[in-house]
Amino acid sequence: MTELVDTALERIHSSANLADLEAVRVEVLGRKGVLAQLSKDMGKLTADERVARGKFINAAKQSLEGAYEALKSKFESAALAERLDAEWLDLTVPAPGPKRGALHPVTQIQWEIEDLFRSMGFSVLDGPEVETEHHNFDALNIPPDHPARDMQDTFWLEGHHLLRTHTSPVQVRGMEKLGPPLKMIAPGRVFRNESVDASHEHTFYQLEGMMIDKDVSVGNLIYFMKTLLTAIFHREVTVRLRPGFFPFVEPGFELDIRCLICGGPGCPVCKQSGWVELLPCGLVNPHVLRASGIDPTEWNGFAFGLGLTRLVMMRYAIDDIRWLQSGDLRFLSQFGGQTA
Amino acid sequence: MKFSYNWIKEFVPTLDLPAEGLERLITMKTAECDGVEKVGPLREGAVVAKVLEAEAIPGYHNQKALVNAGPYGIKTVVCGAPNCRAGLSTIYVPLGTKMVSGVLSDGMLASAAELDINKDHDGIVELDGSEGIPVLDHAIEIDNKSITHRPDLWGHHGMAREVAAITGHALRDVVDMSRLPAPGSPVEVEIEDFTLCPRYSALVFENVTVQPSPLWLQARLMAVGLNPINNIVDLTNFIMAELAQPMHAFDREKLVGRTIYARPAREGESILALNDETYALTPANLVIADASGPIAVAGVIGGDGSAISETTTTIVLESASFQASSVRKTSSALKLRTDASMRFEKAQDPRNTIRALARALELLPILSPGIRLVGGLADCCGPLADPPAIPLDLDWLGRKLGRPMDAAEVRGILESLEFKVDAAFNAAFLVTPPTWRATKDVAMAEDLVEEVGRMIGYDSFPPTPPLVPCAPTYDPPAREFLRHVKRTMAAEGFTEVSNYSFISEEEARRFGLKPEDHVRVLNPIAAGQELMRTSLIPGIHRNVVENARHFDHFRIFEVGHEIHKQADATVKPLERPHLMLALFAKDDGRAGLLELKRVAQFLAPGLEVRAAEAKPFEHSTRAADLYWRDAKIGRLAELHPHLVEAGRASVLDLDLDLLLELTPATVKYTAVRRFPTSAFDLSVVATAREHSGSLEAAIRRLAGPLAEAVEYVREYQGAPLPEGKKSVSFRVVVGAPDKTLSTPEILAIRDGIIDGLTAIGYELRV
Known part of the structure; x- marks a missing residue:
């Protein structure tokens, strides 16, 4: 009997693959297998013998099934390993489908600054690109035939409209819509009738900002600008104010920052002065408040203009402004890396 | 506007700052300076000289002159001026020696142009004996824009008044x-x-x-x-x-x-x-x-x-x-x-x-x-009005500038600028601007804030955080929506371009637009930029053509304003933000169009494409209108091959205002179905150019209210179908909200569809 079982075990172990093994299983453990044969003459045995035979069969069964299961599992693992091996894949081939596109660098900077202002509680407003003379000039204290109109060469449209020369008209629209107190910015496309060259564009982007409240002071303006510019440039900046003439503010300032390249001693970027002119700002002229229906004896505030296009050029060290409106993917696709 | 340093110094005789230092002060206190340059640098060291002898140098146009150069002694100078002659009183400049026309020349005799006295370069200066040499000067260039509001600063006396006030020196009036x-x-x-x-x-x-x-x-x-x-x-x-x-x-x-x-x-x-x-x-x-x-x-x-x-x-x-x-x-x-x-x-x-x-x-x-x-x-x-006095409250002034102000300091500053300051009650002044400041510039107290602030120097006001109310911001919904659109487009592989708002008449016509429907720029910067765009297509088309020179395939988008003329030109034009996508590839163009459709449906789920007649600039059989929530919100088409060489460009145009307007504010929830659905397939034989969309619509209509979904599965052309025919397969999913449909009920729906389709002339492959 032991011999029979040993032979069966050998048969199991000699299986070369899963199919073999399955055949052996039927042969050994099936109805006509070794165990079945051993059970066949049970009826002829004595009670004691039956007990002994039963024990033997059980042991044999365990041994044979164990061998079968072990081998089966081995074959299955091998088969899986083989399949996995066959499924070798070169993951360094390019992924199919389109690559991520890039947002325009002006869009990216604009969003960044918008988010900064929103974190400080400013509303972000839009205004039309086609403006009335009233909103672009008159309400900003630039009456007709005022020489200040020369500062902004204007595209005039039929119907006595114009293309806004700055985002400042949105100040007026914002004050009209929201009233005081007010914290708002207005980014957008503006137009100046000047010839295009490496540093001049007739189409560019600005961001206008305004805060209207009670007793807003020059000291507040300086604090705010310092905070803002430190956030924009990701480093502490030193600012200075000097007089600047813009009819919609009084007093008006040019804000300079300590040159970020040389830090002060002078370099070609700051034309050796140690300072870089960055933005115009000032306390809102009472005429402007009044034109927008706000009582200047009760409210005042500050306003400023940021050149978004200029910031883009500073941020990326772009040497020719014309790239921005070129639509050229060799330029634009470079800006796809960072924005979510 | 240029200012002569010497001239200013004539008005402020005790001025002890050099021109460069003065330039910085003027920039910080008064107006922006664009730099300082020397005027007549050759005047430095120049002296009045007398020509003792002058003789021609053989073979040259120049003369050799013997000159009594005063403190420099007798010099031999080679001079090319025709008026160089013995006895002439002129100007000698010690420039060192060099060989000229074979003669060692020591210094030069100068023309008035060389000395920046005038533009005369025909000969050397002829002095009449009584005149001296103008001394070296410096020109300070002031940015005209920064003195637009200051009539008085368009003359040296006015600028000198500023300089005197800034530096604390006395101002001299030259007018008697x-x-x-x-x-x-x-x-x-x-x-x-x-x-x-x-x-x-x-x-x-x-x-x-x-x-x-x-x-x-x-x-x-x-x-x-x-x-x-x-x-x-x-x-x-x-x-x-x-x-x-x-x-x-x-x-x-x-x-x-x-x-x-x-x-x-x-x-x-x-x-x-x-x-x-x-x-x-x-x-x-x-x-x-x-x-x-x-x-x-x-x-x-x-x-x-x-x-x-x-x-x-x-x-x-x-x-x-x-x-x-x-x-x-x-x-x-x-x-x-x-x-x-x-x-x-x-x-x-x-x-x-x-x-x-x-x-x-x-x-x-x-x-x-x-x-x-x-x-x-x-x-x-005519009658000349006196400038009215302006009340100036010192407390108010301090609040504007950001620190308390000292009365004596304020008075001193205003008086140095020749404002008349009268004390009024309650720490307030009555300030009368001088007539030359009152014509335009100074009329209200805010103007005085500037006078005091700039003279003190803005650096002296401590940066102070503003105390402002804390309130939620007003955020126009369109802004977040535009960001969403742009972000989605970038994520779908489109790169953002930015084009001008101007187009030419020719471009308008090329895209089937009438020039007279456009707002016209009265003073265009150049020919070809005279109309305001009513569509983003001309710019996008240009981007496609130009980028096709460098790339085999690409995706671009622009978000920009279309500007539409109103019937009454004096009414402000209508501005509509639009999204335009373009997909360029060197293939048969089909994949591009469907990809744009997919992206559009990503922005507007359920957006419908309805076949439309192509415009002349579109591929004659590949154009469609886009509808969403029963409104036409855009267009999908391939550009006509005439417009795009060596490739295919599909374009998609969406009206973003409309898209935002139609976007539902809230989602309406329906209970999840409790009973199972059943599905069956149908294959409809149609002519090859039948739109699957209309077949789908017909099936949907025939299936009735129990149809949960009608899905396009595939289509097939070829044997055994006859030439010009195709078979389009749909899967119809049916179910009732309150029970499981029985087989006879399902078959009844199926038969209803088949009968209906057969009745309108379709054959079904079963």
């Missing part, structure tokens, strides 16, 4: 008003409208000799960018540069009659001006006229007919004041900006006219020895 004669001139002045011409003052002189001005005066004019012409013209320019008061000299013999009129031009009048141009005038232009007609365009330019010439012996010297806006209008209408018009348009103080004449009375005898004043002063003047 006691020189002015009593009224009673041989010319009469008639002003038609004192608003347009508040004042016209004049003096008449005889025994005038027209000759070059002295070198020092020429050098001054050159330093500030004015060309010396002759002593009379130079005088007017000199006083203008000094006192900001433009003047004009007429040759009196050429005037008709003894009355000078300041009046609007009559219809049809014209004038030949000093620049040899003839200008047609209208009643909008103020002129100075004699009995025969215009002799000058007021405040802009003089007439040629009465100009000073070498033969002039009597002159009328005009010093007048004109309304700023009138001068500006005339100057822009005539496209003529002059030194005079630039000053008048800043609103000059009418009180300045007679100061300029008093100054002329001092200078003219020097410039034209022997000159005689004829009669007295002609001075026609």
